[in-house]
Amino acid sequence: MSTAKLILAINAGSSSVKLSLYSSTPPDSERKTGNAPCLILQSSVSNLTSPPAVFSYTHTENSSTSSNVKSKELPDVKSQDDAFKHFLEYLSKDSDLKQVNSGEDITFACHRIVHGGDYERPVVINEKSLNYLKELTDLAPLHNSPALSLVQTTLKQLPKTTNIAYFDTSFHTLSMPEHIKTYPVNLEHARRNKIRKYGFHGISYSFIVTEVAEYLKKSVEETSIIALHLGSGASACAIRNGKSLDNSMGLTPLEGLPGATRSGTVDPSLVFHYTSNAGRISHSGTEDMQISKAEEILNKKSGWSSIIGTTDFSKLKSDSPPPHSELVFDLFVDRIHNYIGAYFVKLRGKVDALVFAGGIGEKSFELREAVVDGVQCLGFSLNKRANENIEKENGIVLNIGEESARAPKVLICSTDEQFEMARECARDKEFWSKL
Numbered sequence: 001m002s003t004a005k006l007i008l009a010i011n012a013g014s015s016s017v018k019l020s021l022y023s024s025t026p027p028d029s030e031r032k033t034g035n036a037p038c039l040i041l042q043s044s045v046s047n048l049t050s051p052p053a054v055f056s057y058t059h060t061e062n063s064s065t066s067s068n069v070k071s072k073e074l075p076d077v078k079s080q081d082d083a084f085k086h087f088l089e090y091l092s093k094d095s096d097l098k099q100v101n102s103g104e105d106i107t108f109a110c111h112r113i114v115h116g117g118d119y120e121r122p123v124v125i126n127e128k129s130l131n132y133l134k135e136l137t138d139l140a141p142l143h144n145s146p147a148l149s150l151v152q153t154t155l156k157q158l159p160k161t162t163n164i165a166y167f168d169t170s171f172h173t174l175s176m177p178e179h180i181k182t183y184p185v186n187l188e189h190a191r192r193n194k195i196r197k198y199g200f201h202g203i204s205y206s207f208i209v210t211e212v213a214e215y216l217k218k219s220v221e222e223t224s225i226i227a228l229h230l231g232s233g234a235s236a237c238a239i240r241n242g243k244s245l246d247n248s249m250g251l252t253p254l255e256g257l258p259g260a261t262r263s264g265t266v267d268p269s270l271v272f273h274y275t276s277n278a279g280r281i282s283h284s285g286t287e288d289m290q291i292s293k294a295e296e297i298l299n300k301k302s303g304w305s306s307i308i309g310t311t312d313f314s315k316l317k318s319d320s321p322p323p324h325s326e327l328v329f330d331l332f333v334d335r336i337h338n339y340i341g342a343y344f345v346k347l348r349g350k351v352d353a354l355v356f357a358g359g360i361g362e363k364s365f366e367l368r369e370a371v372v373d374g375v376q377c378l379g380f381s382l383n384k385r386a387n388e389n390i391e392k393e394n395g396i397v398l399n400i401g402e403e404s405a406r407a408p409k410v411l412i413c414s415t416d417e418q419f420e421m422a423r424e425c426a427r428d429k430e431f432w433s434k435l
């Protein structure tokens with residue numbers, strides 16, 4: 001009898017929901033590494049911030065099944081929860097997927113929850129942990145609330161499934177030094193109110209450093225990189241000897257690089273000049289999310305979409321780019337340079353690679369070229385042909401740098417937060433022992 005169980009990994013991003021279904025046997029008591037989960041199905045709903053939303057659904061073992069969907073527009077899907085419900089309904093009607101007869105077949109649901117507060121590792125979702133996470137919703141206004149509504153939907157629709165929360169913050173929490181985590185404000189007040197730098201995209205950075213280390217044939221503990229996760233939310237991370245040293249995001253995912261709808265770092269007094277009622281509660285806040293007008297503007301009405309009118313970054317280099325496209329492109333490259341320069345210094349120049357990831361990092365060759373062009377002084381150099389022809393290459397990590405024994409590499413990593421959660425889940429004896 002097979003002991004394999006199904007793991008559904010759910011990644012609610014700010015503009016998308018990405019879902020992957022895996023099968024996995026229980027962790028091996030002999031081997032520490034556990035078993036790599038085996039991918040059965042991949043699905044996503046993207047463009048949630050530039051409707052209509054687009055649905056895709058692919059059986060990995062059966063490329064010819066009629067259940068597969070390449071890209072279908074879903075005009076009625078407006079939120080992450082709508083997207084998840086659409087996926088669950090589609091899955092329940094998919095008679096070609098032999099491994100799933102009903103929702104009861106899914107043993108674990110791994111949820112990406114962006115803000116985990118003080119949680120240092122993943123946690124089973126129960127009343128206590130759910131209440132704690134609800135208290136954090138205001139600290140990740142674009143993420144925690146939608147992700148928790150997916151948790152509620154899972155609890156309702158898949159009542160037999162064990163739900164586990166994985167946090168973007170955990171990767172940074174234990175290793176980021178105190179002087180980097182601390183904001184220069186009254187320490188007592190900051191401690192009482194849990195005000196510090198948390199850092200985000202940690203599930204992605206954990207995946208990236210593991211895969212890059214394997215590519216470089218080094219151990220994770222010997223691998224130091226500057227990683228850029230550039231998607232609807234964008235951040236940079238300095239990883240020293242496999243661990244997070246610094247991340248450009250802060251108390252919330254607003255700090256640092258600009259995003260599709262987020263301003264990133266601005267002079268903090270800008271909010272008082274921008275609107276005189278900045279501190280009032282926003283009308284778009286819900287019962288679960290009490291955000292101020294200033295937070296709403298900086299999180300949802302800023303970023304490049306506020307300048308070019310779309311959250312679709314690929315429009316910047318299209319045949320008819322919107323007005324101010326060049327300004328937005330140059331501004332983004334400039335802010336990325338700020339972090340590469342700073343992190344190169346923080347890593348004392350001991351950098352194995354500059355790594356591009358996320359929707360923009362993986363797809364925009366123009367952005368990669370402009371970024372690398374500006375950091376040649378640090379020894380990075382690009383192979384333009386390789387950079388422009390990555391579609392022809394296979395592999396999770398691709399080299400787009402000029403070959404040189406001494407120079408740091410320039411890499412693209414197809415990041416996979418769903419796989420990272422499933423991989424962690426597959427080797428966690430504690431979670432399996434409670435089944």
Ligand SMILES: Nc1ncnc2c1ncn2[C@@H]1O[C@H](COP(=O)(O)OP(=O)(O)O)[C@@H](O)[C@H]1O
Nearest residue numbers: 013014015016231232233312313314359360363
């Ligand atoms: N070919 C492309 N060129 C440039 N940007 C792209 C391309 N395809 C997708 N993107 C951008 O990637 C971003 C989404 O990245 P992703 O990491 O999937 O987002 P999320 O933050 O929702 O997880 C969007 O801003 C989208 O415009």
Ligand SMILES: CC(=O)OP(=O)(O)O
Nearest residue numbers: 013014200231233253
């Ligand atoms: C933390 C964050 O910004 O996530 P995403 O890029 O998925 O929106």
Ligand SMILES: [Mg+2]
Nearest residue numbers: 013014231232
């Ligand atoms: Mg994302």
